[in-house]
Amino acid sequence: MPPRTEHSRAWSRWAAVLTETVYRGKVLVNPQAIARTMGLLVASDSGALFVSEVDGVVTGMIGLLGSEHPFTGARVASELFWWTEVEARGHGLRLLQHGEQWAQTMGAATLHMIAPVGSAIGRLYPTV
Numbered sequence: 504m505p506p507r508t509e510h511s512r513a514w515s516r517w518a519a520v521l522t523e524t525v526y527r528g529k530v531l532v533n534p535q536a537i538a539r540t541m542g543l544l545v546a547s548d549s550g551a552l553f554v555s556e557v558d559g560v561v562t563g564m565i566g567l568l569g570s571e572h573p574f575t576g577a578r579v580a581s582e583l584f585w586w587t588e589v590e591a592r593g594h595g596l597r598l599l600q601h602g603e604q605w606a607q608t609m610g611a612a613t614l615h616m617i618a619p620v621g622s623a624i625g626r627l628y629p630t631v
Contacts, residue, residue: 551568565602569609577613
């Protein structure tokens with residue numbers, strides 16, 4: 504299922520974030536793969552995509568995938584991506600809260616988060 508228009512705006516912005524920020528040169532960007540992933544998250548019972556907007560402009564999003572942990576068999580949720588524009592940082596915590604609620608609803612024992620080594624967000628995770 505292709506993403507809806509608002510999701511297309513979100514994945515387009517996410518591709519730009521990957522090429523304009525700390526991820527530049529560290530992550531290969533394939534717009535078709537990103538669009539496909541967004542569509543799968545929206546269409547799947549095991550995926551979630553939450554988008555924040557201000558006046559129709561995408562200011563952030565979080566993508567999550569639920570699965571069975573390969574070693575324990577426990578239900579887990581994993582962050583695939585999470586970002587907010589600098590001017591909308593409060594939206595990021597709200598996106599995370601939506602993600603946590605979704606993970607609990609799907610019965611996840613844990614929510615795995617990712618961050619670049621030495622990043623500010625990596626230092627934030629233990630505090631939320």
